[in-house]
Amino acid sequence: MSLVLVVLLLWTVIHAANYFLHRRQTQSILPPPRGAHSFGRRRNYFWDSRTTQVILNKFHLRVQTSAWNAHHDSLSKVVAARPGARFRSVVTYFYNLGSVVCVLGSVAVLGLTLAPSPSVPLLRRGMDVVEKTVAPRDTGIKPIIPGWTVPLNHLPVILLAVFLSQIVHELGHAFAAALDAVPIMSAGVSFTVVVPAAFVSFPATALEALKPLARSRIIAAGPFHNLVFWSLLVLVDRARTGDFLAHTMYHEVSDIGRVVVGMDGDSALQGHLALGSLITKLDDTSLASPEDRWTSYLTSPHLPTPTLGWCVDRAAYLSSPQSCCEPHVSSPLSCFSAVSSAEKGCLDAVNVLVDVQEQRCGSDADCSDASQCVRPDESAPILRLTIRSEGQDRVILWSGPLAEVYEQVETGTFLPRFRFLPLWAYTSTRLFWSYLKMATLSLYLFNLLPLPYLDGSQFVEALLDMAFQVESGFDEYDVEALEAASTANRDTQRRNRGRWKEPIRNGISIATMCLFVLSALLALTNIR
Known part of the structure; x- marks a missing residue:
């Protein structure tokens, strides 16, 4: 009940700020910024500019900006420049490797979904349980539910860890898109009830015009970034850098x-x-x-x-x-x-x-x-x-x-060791570190599930395009071939190769959805 009151108070403050700032804007004699009403009449705005829009709709807050588009375009030019050809080849190889790793990850996450839940029930407590929950030897889905499987006061730490992992994820998409000069439309964050999220949007036509390999590289870059980030966190753990710093300020x-x-x-x-x-x-x-x-x-x-x-x-x-x-x-x-x-x-x-x-x-x-x-x-x-x-x-x-x-x-x-240091600092830092490792690895695996609105569904579609050699709708045609009226055969072959793509993709998505729901229900019944 206390959490509900806090959430209601937070959104009351947000809507009150929206009301007063929107009222000030309507009283201004200056015309509103261009594009201020481009998102529909039902949504309210409490701040707008030429590059940034903050949109408020009930319990959903969305901030999106195009201010970074120019920086992304500059990165694309640097990568495409001739002096950076070697750099481009290295980066391309890196993200191509990410596509391969994500294929393996897709197989692994489907295997985890099929794996039975452990016989040991999950406990309703804190950091020690979190570390056991994400241990490599465990299999199956282990839900981390604040107030149920972990303490409710872990919720801010979990949300922060997930949000930072999402930023790393979206940076992967943005960097990989720069290799193929795919521009970004906007980037930003959203806040729904209490859950923050980050996002980067690309023009759909630009992505569809790419070859399947390039498209899969951009899609896989997000989960691949999460895996690389998790590997760096594990490496820091193995080097015991955090333990060294902790022992200089705290004693065990x-x-x-x-x-x-x-x-x-x-x-x-x-x-x-x-x-x-x-x-x-x-x-x-x-x-x-x-x-x-x-x-x-x-x-x-x-x-x-x-x-x-x-x-x-x-x-x-x-x-x-x-x-x-x-x-x-x-x-x-x-x-x-x-x-x-x-x-x-x-x-x-x-x-x-x-x-x-x-x-x-x-x-x-x-x-x-x-x-x-x-x-x-x-x-x-x-x-x-x-x-x-x-x-x-x-x-x-x-x-x-x-x-x-x-x-x-x-x-x-x-x-x-010193009086000015808080008691909770070491425990909270360790707790955040554990949740950060859990969140970034979970985003790597979860986003590879071929489910709607996840990277996995688009990744599977790109892989199917490569497997069936389905070409994009933006392919170039030879003028001589057009004059010879030989494109009819080509269109027929394309349809024959691609007729199985949709049924296979839909079948994979439906089967994965059923397995995921079943595994989640079994995991929930294993909690005490």
């Missing part, structure tokens, strides 16, 4: 525990667990390990029974009520069970579990004659979080599902 505390770097505003732990707190234990499980015991412990379906209990006064325990141990009974006390017998009693958990100096026991023999060894009953799950501050340990108790702690508290393993 995984040998001690986990640092609290974020918390939901409505969490019951607010005021008890401060940001920057160092959690060393969950119950008796130490977090001092390079393994992610925080995730494994809090997402375990069963709360581990403590191996050790606490020594309490025997007479007070035996005389305590047992009403809190009954199902569906609300009580300020917590249910405890004896370690060496089946006796149960209701005690104040804070008095028993919070004192870190309290004597622990494995049986009654470890306690004094007047004491008895007890521990929290399985019917009353209580989580003990041990916090270390200035060399001293203290215990915070949590009563309730462990999954809520996992969903409400975000932890990391790095503390800043």
Whole structure:
């Protein structure tokens, strides 16, 4: 609900700005810029110029400009110039290689669509889950849904990563088009509800006039750029450049525990667990390990029974009520069970579990004659979080599902070396880096699916044109051949070669759509 209110407030501000700026323009005595109403009467404009238009239509905002067209034309001239012939051949070879790589990618993504979903269900949590979700060994479609499979506060990071990946994608189309002197009509960005997007548009006639190989090169350049960008990100990871910079500003505390770097505003732990707190234990499980015991412990379906209990006064325990141990009974006390017998009693958990100096026991023999060894009953799950501050340990108790702690508290393993550095910087940067790798690789694969409005459908069409040798409608004809009336045969051959293109293309598109929808549904049923 809070996200809906934020979205409504954002679009209210945008429409209010549109109203006042549009009103100012209508009151101006100057005529509106040329082309201000070229997109229809139903859409509203809050800023226009000769090169740039910002179009607002309900929950859709579109900014498009032709200001970069001249730069793109200059790039085409540089590539076509004779001194740059060697450069042109190298770049052409590079993007031709991209076409081949995209053919392999198309086969790979269809294989992933056919692959069964993993048997391990997806968890509803953060960055550690994201890294596991996009691991190379996983197969099938794994949806990343903010608020469902990943935390809702990851949404801005995901949108930013996808938007940057789209810019890299569109630059690929623009650079490849410059090789064949295909001009761009406009470039820009759009914003629909909360999703940003980038785009570059070309004249349809210019693309259709190209040979199939050149057309496939331009279409494949976008996904190919995403793959190259992903490779660079992986190379930076392998070189550990980010780790070196991180260790100069942060120091790792995984040998001690986990640092609290974020918390939901409505969490019951607010005021008890401060940001920057160092959690060393969950119950008796130490977090001092390079393994992610925080995730494994809090997402375990069963709360581990403590191996050790606490020594309490025997007479007070035996005389305590047992009403809190009954199902569906609300009580300020917590249910405890004896370690060496089946006796149960209701005690104040804070008095028993919070004192870190309290004597622990494995049986009654470890306690004094007047004491008895007890521990929290399985019917009353209580989580003990041990916090270390200035060399001293203290215990915070949590009563309730462990999954809520996992969903409400975000932890990391790095503390800043300097006070001016924020706690969240390292974790957020690492999170963004993970989503950026995921987004750019996903755009490479997803755009190669032969589905409507994706590069894959146009790429398959270009490949079919090459396979069936279907020539464009802009081919040059020999005048002598025309005089000899020999073009009738040529037209007949073209129709015969191309008559199977449309059925094959439509069949591939429909089959891919069915497989993709089926895989997505199977992946959604695998989420818990």
